[in-house]
Amino acid sequence: MYSVAVGLAKILRIPQRSTLSGVTDYVSRSNMARSTATSSIFKGSKDRFNGITVDSTLEPCDSGAFSKCLKASLDQWITENRRAIWFRVGLEQSDWIPDLTKNGFKFHHARDDWVTLYRWLPTDQTCNIPPYAHTLLGVGAIVYNEDTDEILVVKEKYSVVTPMWKFPGGYVEPGEDITVAAEREVMEETGIEAEFKHILSFRHAHRFAYGCSDIYMVACLTPRSYEITKCNREITDCVWMKLDEYVQHPEVHENNRLVAEKFIEFKNHKRTITVQTLIHPAIKTPFRVFTISKLED
Amino acid sequence: MYSVAVGLAKILRIPQRSTLSGVTDYVSRSNMARSTATSSIFKGSKDRFNGITVDSTLEPCDSGAFSKCLKASLDQWITENRRAIWFRVGLEQSDWIPDLTKNGFKFHHARDDWVTLYRWLPTDQTCNIPPYAHTLLGVGAIVYNEDTDEILVVKEKYSVVTPMWKFPGGYVEPGEDITVAAEREVMEETGIEAEFKHILSFRHAHRFAYGCSDIYMVACLTPRSYEITKCNREITDCVWMKLDEYVQHPEVHENNRLVAEKFIEFKNHKRTITVQTLIHPAIKTPFRVFTISKLED
Numbered sequence: 254m255y256s257v258a259v260g261l262a263k264i265l266r267i268p269q270r271s272t273l274s275g276v277t278d279y280v281s282r283s284n285m286a287r288s289t290a291t292s293s294i295f296k297g298s299k300d301r302f303n304g305i306t307v308d309s310t311l312e313p314c315d316s317g318a319f320s321k322c323l324k325a326s327l328d329q330w331i332t333e334n335r336r337a338i339w340f341r342v343g344l345e346q347s348d349w350i351p352d353l354t355k356n357g358f359k360f361h362h363a364r365d366d367w368v369t370l371y372r373w374l375p376t377d378q379t380c381n382i383p384p385y386a387h388t389l390l391g392v393g394a395i396v397y398n399e400d401t402d403e404i405l406v407v408k409e410k411y412s413v414v415t416p417m418w419k420f421p422g423g424y425v426e427p428g429e430d431i432t433v434a435a436e437r438e439v440m441e442e443t444g445i446e447a448e449f450k451h452i453l454s455f456r457h458a459h460r461f462a463y464g465c466s467d468i469y470m471v472a473c474l475t476p477r478s479y480e481i482t483k484c485n486r487e488i489t490d491c492v493w494m495k496l497d498e499y500v501q502h503p504e505v506h507e508n509n510r511l512v513a514e515k516f517i518e519f520k521n522h523k524r525t526i527t528v529q530t531l532i533h534p535a536i537k538t539p540f541r542v543f544t545i546s547k548l549e550d
Numbered sequence: 551m552y553s554v555a556v557g558l559a560k561i562l563r564i565p566q567r568s569t570l571s572g573v574t575d576y577v578s579r580s581n582m583a584r585s586t587a588t589s590s591i592f593k594g595s596k597d598r599f600n601g602i603t604v605d606s607t608l609e610p611c612d613s614g615a616f617s618k619c620l621k622a623s624l625d626q627w628i629t630e631n632r633r634a635i636w637f638r639v640g641l642e643q644s645d646w647i648p649d650l651t652k653n654g655f656k657f658h659h660a661r662d663d664w665v666t667l668y669r670w671l672p673t674d675q676t677c678n679i680p681p682y683a684h685t686l687l688g689v690g691a692i693v694y695n696e697d698t699d700e701i702l703v704v705k706e707k708y709s710v711v712t713p714m715w716k717f718p719g720g721y722v723e724p725g726e727d728i729t730v731a732a733e734r735e736v737m738e739e740t741g742i743e744a745e746f747k748h749i750l751s752f753r754h755a756h757r758f759a760y761g762c763s764d765i766y767m768v769a770c771l772t773p774r775s776y777e778i779t780k781c782n783r784e785i786t787d788c789v790w791m792k793l794d795e796y797v798q799h800p801e802v803h804e805n806n807r808l809v810a811e812k813f814i815e816f817k818n819h820k821r822t823i824t825v826q827t828l829i830h831p832a833i834k835t836p837f838r839v840f841t842i843s844k845l846e847d
Contacts, residue, residue, distance in 0.1 A: 344651045344656065344657075345651075347647050347648045347650075347651040348648040350644050350647045350648070351644045351645040351647070351648070353644075354641045354642075354644040359641065359662045359663065360641070360660035360661065360662060360663070360664065360665045361660060361662075362659065362660050362682075362760060363657035363658060363659050363660040363665055363666075363682075364657065364681075364682075365656045365657060365658075366656065366657070367657065368657045368660055368665050369660075383721055383759065384661075384724060385659075385660075385661075385683075385760055385762070386682075386683040386684055386685050386686050386687075386760070386762045387683055387687075387724045387725075388683055388685045388686070388687040388722075388765070389683050389685070390683075390684075390685040390763075390765070424680055425685075427681060427684045427763070428684075428756045428757075428763060430754065431754055453841065453842060454823070454839065454840055454841035454842065455823075455839075455840050456837060456838065456839045456840070457727065457728055457837070457838045457840070458837035458838065459725050459837075460725075460835075462680065463659060463682055463683070465682070465683045466687075466724070466725060468685070468687070468765070507828055507830075508828065508837075508839055511826070511828070511839055511841065512839070512841065515841040515842055515843070518842070518843075519842055522821060522842075522844070524819060524821040524842065525842050526751070526752075526823065526842070529808070531804055531805065531808070533804075538757075540753060540754070540755035540756075540805075541753065541754045541755065542751065542752075542753045542805055542808055542809070543751055543752050543753070543754070544750065544751035544808065544809065544812040545750060545751065545812055545815070545816055545819075545821065545822050545823070545842075546812070546815075547819070
């Protein structure tokens with residue numbers, strides 16, 4: 254569907270620090286000559302797809318001059334057969350935005366202090382820019398006490414339906430590993446120290462918050478402490494509950510009941526999704542690979 | 551960390567059509583009285599967190615009047631002890647944005663034709679608004695021909711490093727199921743019709759395109775056709791390759807080699823992540839639950 258940019262993303266499937274929109278990699282920020290309002294053409298940063306990214310915080314231009322600079326720049330970029338043009342506009346330069354949208358720019362993504370707009374210049378090729386992330390990622394934790402055959406369950410405060418017994422958990426934070434998020438959420442909500450062991454299941458569903466799809470992973474953890482100190486802000490109740498009781502409990506969502514049943518099945522077979530950390534040979538950064546494996550006892 | 555809004559998302563872990571920011575659910579659009587430039591206060595739509603969402607396309611206001619309307623509205627919302635105020639601003643009303651940022655609004659997320667800004671009003675509480683999605687989702691496909699012990703592999707066109715033999719695959723589209731994405735990508739890239747069977751593994755890594763994290767799922771599919779028609783736009787080569795040859799091949803990324811080894815292990819044990827479709831009891835929509843299961847022969 255979108256050949257070049259997706260092509261690259263597909264090829265690599267490895268951390269890309271300097272690709273797609275140039276937004277994450279404004280090459281040689283510190284070395285770049287800063288333009289001023291007197292510049293008639295934005296310099297921007299060229300990307301490997303023959304696109305240009307302009308960062309408003311690196312090339313300030315007052316709103317009076319902006320319109321003229323933009324038009325001159327677009328003329329030049331069209332002559333040069335550029336493809337995607339990106340403007341990353343900071344809060345301080347938000348008066349650029351009306352001019353950009355009047356010149357055919359659309360919104361792509363945003364984060365607190367900036368928004369990124371883009372315009373696809375080629376008129377003879379379909380725009381091949383991949384959309385921004387549209388998947389939320391959460392994690393629930395089965396903290397299993399083998400000695401007592403109990404799991405740690407919570408009732409949350411802000412329920413719009415009947416409060417249910419749930420696995421502690423929450424959203425994975427930006428840049429956070431799933432393994433770390435599971436341990437952090439258990440600690441925050443229940444005060445229990447627990448260690449990530451493996452992934453048991455995940456649920457993928459659509460039309461969640463902000464219209465996004467949502468992946469909810471269920472991780473299994475081994476407790477290192479047992480004394481509950483619940484988070485009063487988020488949790489109304491937190492107990493260790495017998496696994497069999499949980500599976501039968503009326504106040505359990507269908508998804509969680511299925512997952513608990515699968516956990517019992519797992520206990521008898523010990524094959525699950527475990528995690529290995531690999532180091533990427535080219536860029537030397539670690540990444541996590543989760544695969545079906547026989548669990549070591 | 552962010553109690554109320556996350557609290558709700560945690561509780562439900564089910565499709566939410568009317569929550570968080572109100573952006574996906576501008577209640578009673580059709581019934582709402584449309585304000586005009588003569589309104590001094592934006593009506594917006596109230597959400598369950600005591601927040602307000604204004605949609606610029608539903609309450610048009612010319613740029614001359616906007617500043618005054620915004621100030622009057624903010625005064626009223628502060629008096630009413632509102633919490634998060636959201637403005638979903640369409641391309642046509644982008645001249646609202648400089649006024650919004652001058653009044654303490656920040657960017658939250660964006661999609662082609664609109665950008666959403668927010669301001670957290672309470673001065674005595676930390677902002678508890680969850681960030682927008684920050685996880686990209688892709689899928690690779692192991693299409694395994696049991697009769698010949700071969701898998702379908704491709705070399706992609708837009709490689710920045712040595713082209714490698716890879717599983718066909720690509721990004722999951724907004725709202726698309728992983729199972730469907732795997733089948734679609736195989737068909738698009740190789741012309742092979744194949745049926746989703748199960749998930750074998752996934753990789754989670756950070757700092758990918760647009761600064762997002764990235765989950766790359768590997769799905770196993772059974773081929774229903776065998777004649778390759780490669781996509782010339784994205785693929786330079788596509789072959790059926792003996793599984794053993796693939797595992798040994800020098801032009802295979804470490805991640806894919808590990809996954810192929812795990813596939814061989816799986817073949818001997820047949821326990822993997824399978825998918826079940828459940829119907830949510832309250833909202834009657836289907837969702838997909840992937841769990842460790844013994845594969846039926």
